[in-house]
Amino acid sequence: MAPVGPRSGDAIFANMERVNAELFTLTYGATVRQLLTDLEEVDEVNKQLDQMGYNIGIRLVDEFLAKSNVSRCVDFKETAEVIAKVGFKMFLGVTASVTNWDADGTCCSIVLEDNPLVDFVELPDTCQGLYYCNILSGVIRGALEMVSNTSSFAQPSIPSFLWDVSLKTEVTWIRDVLRGDDAYELQVKLVKQVPEEYPYKDDE
Amino acid sequence: MAAIYSLYIINKSGGLIFYKDYGSAGRMDTNDSLRVASLWHSMHAISQQLSPTTGCSGIELLEADTFDLHCFQSLTAPRTPSVLIDFSKLNEMAHYEAYTGCTVYSWFRRCGVLSGSLWGCDLAYAGAAGTKFFVVCEPGTPHMESLLKVIYELYTDYVLKNPFYEMEMPIRCELFDINLSQAIQKDRVALLGR
Numbered sequence: 001m002a003p004v005g006p007r008s009g010d011a012i013f014a015n016m017e018r019v020n021a022e023l024f025t026l027t028y029g030a031t032v033r034q035l036l037t038d039l040e041e042v043d044e045v046n047k048q049l050d051q052m053g054y055n056i057g058i059r060l061v062d063e064f065l066a067k068s069n070v071s072r073c074v075d076f077k078e079t080a081e082v083i084a085k086v087g088f089k090m091f092l093g094v095t096a097s098v099t100n101w102d103a104d105g106t107c108c109s110i111v112l113e114d115n116p117l118v119d120f121v122e123l124p125d126t127c128q129g130l131y132y133c134n135i136l137s138g139v140i141r142g143a144l145e146m147v148s149n150t151s152s153f154a155q156p157s158i159p160s161f162l163w164d165v166s167l168k169t170e171v172t173w174i175r176d177v178l179r180g181d182d183a184y185e186l187q188v189k190l191v192k193q194v195p196e197e198y199p200y201k202d203d204e
Numbered sequence: 205m206a207a208i209y210s211l212y213i214i215n216k217s218g219g220l221i222f223y224k225d226y227g228s229a230g231r232m233d234t235n236d237s238l239r240v241a242s243l244w245h246s247m248h249a250i251s252q253q254l255s256p257t258t259g260c261s262g263i264e265l266l267e268a269d270t271f272d273l274h275c276f277q278s279l280t281a282p283r284t285p286s287v288l289i290d291f292s293k294l295n296e297m298a299h300y301e302a303y304t305g306c307t308v309y310s311w312f313r314r315c316g317v318l319s320g321s322l323w324g325c326d327l328a329y330a331g332a333a334g335t336k337f338f339v340v341c342e343p344g345t346p347h348m349e350s351l352l353k354v355i356y357e358l359y360t361d362y363v364l365k366n367p368f369y370e371m372e373m374p375i376r377c378e379l380f381d382i383n384l385s386q387a388i389q390k391d392r393v394a395l396l397g398r
Contacts, residue, residue, distance in 0.1 A: 059371070063360035065279050072279060146280040
């Protein structure tokens with residue numbers, strides 16, 4: 001079988017089963033609302049949303065790989081582009097752009113112009129600290145953690161047989177329309193990966 | 205005609221999470237299939253290490269005179285980093301054995317590679333291991349790569365999206381079974397119609 005090239009986000013999105021956007025938006029809204037009622041603290045809700053996203057991400061990444069035919073990315077830059085162009089399109093139907101790279105290519109911003117999660121949302125004064133879309137940052141973090149790091153990502157200081165480690169990232173919101181900014185901006189920062197030290201055990 | 209003999213799905217640490225056989229020949233009991241799965245997991249990892257160039261993702265096709273084995277591995281890696289054995293250190297291992305009288309096994313233990321299990325096939329060199337899907341089929345059966353791709357998609361749809369499925373655990377999802385039989389059936393029809 002000839003190798004199949006990566007499919008575009010639009011093509012996959014066209015073939016995905018879809019639900020009514022309002023049902024999706026309202027379900028998410030109800031979830032956030034319920035979390036606020038249950039947990040009371042806005043910070044706790046942020047944490048919980050991130051954790052929920054993480055749990056989704058570690059499963060979703062397989063579907064992404066299965067349906068997009070994306071093969072291994074060469075570096076973190078390509079990874080970010082693929083998330084923005086293919087991932088967001090495929091699952092949310094929106095396109096994102098990647099900007100604000102730092103000098104060593106380990107930190108960037110994913111900017112969303114449009115965000116179906118927030119269609120009817122106005123943050124009340126009591127919830128000013130809430131990152132309403134925190135589930136998205138969790139999804140990205142979870143998905144990246146499941147993708148193995150290959151040699152080209154590796155730092156020379158790490159022995160080659162330890163290169164295969166997952167991509168640990170920190171994902172934070174920089175801009176949020178609900179908080180009065182002009183777009184949604186997620187900062188994705190690759191955390192330098194230091195392989196775990198294994199306990200040295202002697203037989204004797 | 206039974207073109208496909210059996211299908212295995214192995215989780216990231218080499219445990220068999222799904223097994224189904226389709227032919228009367230080569231039927232295996234549960235213990236055997238579990239053993240074969242964990243052995244394949246290890247062989248797959250060793251094949252990556254044997255590669256003279258970096259970036260090898262392991263055995264994709266094994267051809268024998270009576271069967272073909274096609275293997276597909278997902279790109280997702282385990283959440284806990286594990287260690288790959290550096291086979292360039294074989295010399296060092298041999299020296300260790302000669303000088304200390306201890307076996308290579310204990311050398312592995314010294315390096316912290318073994319997590320205390322008994323056999324070589326349990327070596328924790330699952331570094332780049334994703335979920336592995338493999339089919340055993342008649343020699344020369346075509347379209348197996350695309351069938352494995354389809355099975356992977358079914359797995360993402362009907363196993364991973366099932367909120368009650370625990371990751372890495374044996375797959376007991378009826379929807380997956382149904383859709384899988386359909387996919388295999390379709391493949392058989394395509395084979396017969398050629």
